[in-house]
Structure formats: C-alpha cells, structure tokens
Amino acid sequence: MRLNQHLTRLARKAMQEAFGLESPEPDLRVATDPRFGDYQINGVLPLAKQLKGNPRQLAEKLVAALDFDGACLPPEIAGPGFINLRLDPAWVGQQVGRIAVDERLGVEEQNPTQSIVVDFSSPNVAKRMHVGHLRSTILGDSLVRTLRFLGHRVVGDNHVGDWGTQFGTLIWSFKQGHDAILLEQDPLGELERLYKHGSERARESAEVAEEARQELSRLQAGDPENKALWERFVGLSRRDAESLYDRLNVSFDSWKGESHYNQVLPALVERMVAQGLAREDQGAIAIFYGDHPELGDKPFLVRKKDGAFLYATTDLATLEERLEHYDPDRIIYVVDVRQSLHFVQLFEAARLLGMAQNGHPRLEHVGFGMMLGQDGRPFKTREGGTVTLAALLDEASERVYPKVAERYPEANHDELHRLAEQVGIGAVKYADLCQHRTTDYRFDWEKLLAFEGNTGPYLQYSLVRTRSLLREHLVRFGSEFEPVAGELKLEEPEEKALAVELLRLGDVLDRVAEHLTPHLLCEYLFGLGRCYNVFWDRCPILKVEIPDSVRRRRLTLSAGVARAFEIGLSLLNIPALERM
Numbered sequence: 181m182r183l184n185q186h187l188t189r190l191a192r193k194a195m196q197e198a199f200g201l202e203s204p205e206p207d208l209r210v211a212t213d214p215r216f217g218d219y220q221i222n223g224v225l226p227l228a229k230q231l232k233g234n235p236r237q238l239a240e241k242l243v244a245a246l247d248f249d250g251a252c253l254p255p256e257i258a259g260p261g262f263i264n265l266r267l268d269p270a271w272v273g274q275q276v277g278r279i280a281v282d283e284r285l286g287v288e289e290q291n292p293t294q295s296i297v298v299d300f301s302s303p304n305v306a307k308r309m310h311v312g313h314l315r316s317t318i319l320g321d322s323l324v325r326t327l328r329f330l331g332h333r334v335v336g337d338n339h340v341g342d343w344g345t346q347f348g349t350l351i352w353s354f355k356q357g358h359d360a361i362l363l364e365q366d367p368l369g370e371l372e373r374l375y376k377h378g379s380e381r382a383r384e385s386a387e388v389a390e391e392a393r394q395e396l397s398r399l400q401a402g403d404p405e406n407k408a409l410w411e412r413f414v415g416l417s418r419r420d421a422e423s424l425y426d427r428l429n430v431s432f433d434s435w436k437g438e439s440h441y442n443q444v445l446p447a448l449v450e451r452m453v454a455q456g457l458a459r460e461d462q463g464a465i466a467i468f469y470g471d472h473p474e475l476g477d478k479p480f481l482v483r484k485k486d487g488a489f490l491y492a493t494t495d496l497a498t499l500e501e502r503l504e505h506y507d508p509d510r511i512i513y514v515v516d517v518r519q520s521l522h523f524v525q526l527f528e529a530a531r532l533l534g535m536a537q538n539g540h541p542r543l544e545h546v547g548f549g550m551m552l553g554q555d556g557r558p559f560k561t562r563e564g565g566t567v568t569l570a571a572l573l574d575e576a577s578e579r580v581y582p583k584v585a586e587r588y589p590e591a592n593h594d595e596l597h598r599l600a601e602q603v604g605i606g607a608v609k610y611a612d613l614c615q616h617r618t619t620d621y622r623f624d625w626e627k628l629l630a631f632e633g634n635t636g637p638y639l640q641y642s643l644v645r646t647r648s649l650l651r652e653h654l655v656r657f658g659s660e661f662e663p664v665a666g667e668l669k670l671e672e673p674e675e676k677a678l679a680v681e682l683l684r685l686g687d688v689l690d691r692v693a694e695h696l697t698p699h700l701l702c703e704y705l706f707g708l709g710r711c712y713n714v715f716w717d718r719c720p721i722l723k724v725e726i727p728d729s730v731r732r733r734r735l736t737l738s739a740g741v742a743r744a745f746e747i748g749l750s751l752l753n754i755p756a757l758e759r760m
C-alpha cells in the first residue's frame with residue numbers, strides 16, 4: 181500500500197484530462213489541519229500562471245475530472261484553489277482490514293529493486309570510537325535496514341581508516357617502550373597513550389619525526405616487523421569496535437579498511453595521469469576541475485610530493501572496486517558534513533573518470549551535523565576530553581536503571597540491567613535519529629530519557645502498551661486475539677484517523693529511502709503514538725459492555741498499530757520490549 185502514490189496517480193490522470201498536460205505534478209500532501217480533510221492537492225496554483233487561468237476555475241475543472249474510484253468523498257475547493265480530499269471511511273476500512281493482518285503491514289517492496297552500497301561507521305583505527313562515530317553508525321545502520329526492508333540488495337561496508345601516517349608515529353612510540361599488560365587490558369587506551377607520546381616527541385624533535393617517517397616507510401615497504409605491529413594494532417582496534425557494535429546490535433556485510441586498496445593505488449594514479457585527468461603540480465599529482473564553478477580552484481590531491489597516497493586516492497580505488505563487485509545503482513556515504521567538500525570532489529572526479537555518468541550510480545553523501553553538549557558546544561566530558569562511545573552507552577544505561585527499578589521492584593538485578601541497557605541505548609539512538617540529520621543537536625539526558633514526549637522510551641512504551649492490550653485479551657476472554665482479514669466498519673472518527681495513519685507507512689518509508697532521512701520515520705511513529713492515544717481515550721476496547729464486533733475491530737486496529745511500531749523500531753534498530 182502506497183496511499184500517497186495511489187492518490188497522486190489518480191490526480192495526475194485527472195490533471196492530464198482536464199488540462200491536456202503531459203506529466204503534471206499534483207503535489208499531493210497530507211492535510212495540515214484534519215478539519216479540512218486527509219490530503220490536499222496543491223498543484224493547481226502553480227499551474228494557473230502557466231495556463232494563464234483563474235486558479236479557482238482550474239480547480240473546479242480538475243474536481244470535475246477527479247475520479248478516486250471510491251477512495252475519496254467528493255473533493256472540496258478551498259481558498260484560492262487548493263483541493264481538499266477526504267478519504268471515504270468505507271474504503272479506508274477495506275484497506276486497513278487487509279493490511280492490519282499482514283506481516284509487513286501491506287508495504288510491498290519497491291519496484292525495481294536496486295543494488296546499494298552503504299558506507300557507514302568507518303572509524304579510524306588505533307583510536308577509541310567517540311560520539312562522532314555514533315551518528316554515522318546509527319544513521320547508516322537504520323538506512324541499511326530500511327533499504328533492505330524495501331527489497332533492495334544492500335551491502336553495508338565499514339570503511340575503517342586503518343592506514344596512514346599515524347602508524348609511523350605509533351610504531352616508533354611502541355618500540356620506545358609500551359605497557360604490555362595495559363595493551364591487553366585496555367588496548368585502545370594504551371594505543372592512544374603511545375600515539376600521543378610519539379606525536380609530542382615528534383613535534384619537539386626533528387630527529388624523532390624523521391625516525392617515525394622511516395618506520396612508516398618500512399611499513400609501506402612491507403617490513404615484516406612493522407607489518408606485524410600494524411596488524412596487531414588493527415586487530416586490537418577491531419576487537420574493541422566489535423564489542424561496541426555488539427552492544428548497538430549493528431553488523432556489516434563487508435569490513436574492508438583503507439589498507440585493502442593499497443596495492444592498486446600506484447596504477448590507478450598512473451592511469452589517471454595517462455588519461456589526462458590528473459597531472460603533476462609542484463611535484464604532487466592532483467585532479468583538476470577546469471572551470472567547474474565550485475571546484476575550479478580546489479584540485480583533488482591524489483599523490484603527495486613524497487609519493488604517499490591520500491584519502492582521496494583510496495576513495496577512488498574503493499569506488500572502482502565497488503562498481504566492479506556490486507554493480508551498484510546507489511552508493512551512500514554516511515559521513516560528517518564537515519567532509520562535504522571531499523565528497524563533492526570525489527563525485528565530480530568519478531564523473532570525469534567515467535565511473536559515474538548520467539547519475540548512475542547515484543553517489544550520495546549523507547552528511548550529518550555535530551552532537552553538542554547542553555551548552556551548545558561540542559560534546560565533551562566534564563574535564564573537557566572527548567566522550568567515548570562506550571562511556572556514553574554506560575551512562576545511558578546507568579541513568580535508566582533507577583527508573584526501571586522503580587517500575588519493577590520484583591525484578592532481579594540482571595533483568596533490570598538488561599532492560600536499562602535496552603531502554604538506554606534505544607533512547608540514545610532515537611535522540612540521534614529523530615533529528616534532521618544535517619542539523620547539530622544538543623544532547624540532553626533529561627530530555628532523551630523521558631518516558632513522555634518524542635523519545636525512544638516513549639516509543640518503546642507505546643509498543644509495550646499495545647502488546648499488553650493484546651495479552652490482556654487472553655486473560656479476560658480466555659483466547660488469544662486473532663485479527664481476521666476483512667473490511668472494518670469504521671464508525672468513529674478516531675478509528676478512521678488511526679486507520680489512515682496505518683495506511684501511510686509505505687509512503688513514509690519511500691521518502692526515508694529517497695532522501696535518506698530516518699527522522700521522517702521517527703516523526704511518523706511519534707504521530708502514530710499520539711493518534712493511538714486519542715483513539716485509546718475515546719474508543720474503549722476491553723470493557724464488557726462493548727459489543728464483540730466493535731471490540732474485534734478495535735483490537736484489529738491495535739494489532740496493526742503494534743505491527744507498525746514493530747516494523748518502525750526494527751528499522752531504527754531500537755529494541756522492542758515485552759514490558760517496561
């Protein structure tokens with residue numbers, strides 16, 4: 181079911197007939213004020229200029245041509261030429277009766293399905309993951325899930341930064357002396373300490389800086405000792421990252437670091453030079469963009485004067501391999517907005533190189549803003565250090581613990597701990613996902629952990645409540661409630677409103693997939709929760725005096741709501757709980 185799409189198609193057909201246009205855009209939107217109906221056609225006004233007609237008359241002409249085949253009551257014209265549509269409760273009842281019993285709530289896969297690569301998380305090795313990586317991980321994971329739900333073949337790739345000049349410094353520092361016990365117990369802490377020590381020394385002494393450079397050259401030349409050290413550092417980092425991914429319930433289909441592409445970089449640069457796409461400039465090699473308005477004075481450096489390759493070179497090689505392996509229709513990079521220029525350069529280079537032409541594959545940078553502290557400044561520990569991801573998740577879970585303990589005095593510590601972790605992590609994820617991704621947002625514990633309002637806990641609670649209603653049926657009536665497919669006779673406006681919300685899930689997911697904006701799904705779920713509250717207040721369900729048929733109808737709607745929450749939470753990767 182794609183409600184908006186369905187109505188848009190019919191409205192477009194009417195516009196073609198009424199105005200003789202080839203592919204008019206009805207601009208059909210959910211009505212902002214439910215008093216005026218469920219949907220609104222806004223496309224007539226902009227047409228009035230083009231057709232040199234009076235908008236009101238055009239609207240009348242369109243209304244005469246509209247045929248929604250029973251889906252809508254007769255449309256009404258409002259203001260200068262908006263058309264208000266009210267769905268017919270009988271039609272809504274037929275549709276919702278069909279989808280409420282469906283596993284996917286009637287959301288068919290998109291057609292055609294695509295091959296899509298999502299590059300996300302991608303932390304740099306030998307450093308602890310910090311909150312900045314949280315956003316990429318959470319957003320990317322939700323996009324992977326949503327695109328997959330819509331039927332696409334998705335490869336989630338963790339493009340870790342496991343290669344670069346930092347390894348020269350790290351190896352140098354390691355060889356000076358390291359704490360073997362710490363390296364076992366707190367590997368990332370020890371690696372960070374070593375790196376800090378090394379870079380401080382290199383700053384003080386040109387000699388040390390030179391030695392570190394030599395360690396790097398030896399590593400690049402394949403020196404066995406340095407290679408083994410590098411592998412050890414990468415392995416330790418991976419173990420650390422994996423424990424976090426486990427906690428977040430995130431996984432990848434591919435985990436190829438930047439190092440994976442090392443071998444092909446020299447030939448790639450030579451090829452680009454031979455093709456005349458890259459050229460030497462003061463000893464370095466770069467791709468120049470000619471008179472490109474934005475990039476004309478911003479060449480893309482692919483080889484440094486000392487022969488070293490860069491982030492740009494690796495990304496070009498990565499792109500080439502992805503094209504070959506996955507024949508993708510879309511490649512999505514979920515990376516901090518501060519790297520925007522890099523991606524504009526990369527995508528333009530890809531076009532020049534013939535890797536992506538006429539928008540195929542579609543290359544997209546899904547940028548996101550910063551996570552700020554309550555004071556509106558970059559999120560830091562009280563002491564001013566960077567907040568590690570593990571510490572953040574620990575704090576979430578610790579803060580939730582007393583809240584769940586209060587609700588379940590009878591539960592034991594392990595149960596409470598598990599529950600607190602699921603609510604805490606869900607809350608952190610939701611706080612991130614519910615924002616428009618490009619804006620910076622303030623991280624506020626009180627707000628994001630609240631059980632009321634637009635929060636993860638509220639959403640989890642909404643599902644718990646619907647599930648317990650369905651369970652309650654078993655207690656009171658001695659049998660599990662089984663929704664049966666078939667038309668629902670929607671009598672109350674709250675029933676219809678709720679049913680219409682359920683019919684909208686497919687449209688919402690399409691938009692998330694198109695714009696890569698999970699916050700639209702959050703908005704939808706929050707709205708559904710509110711809609712369900714109104715329904716709950718006005719439409720009693722389990723009371724004995726409620727006739728059987730009415731109860732069945734309301735329970736069927738409730739089962740549909742539970743299904744919508746289950747689907748939504750699973751796409752946001754927020755734990756669905758049985759109780760809380």
Ligand code: ARG
Nearest residue numbers: 299302303304339340341515
């Ligand atoms: N490792 C990089 C960083 O932490 C992000 C990599 C993003 N992916 C890419 N293909 N460039 O900044």
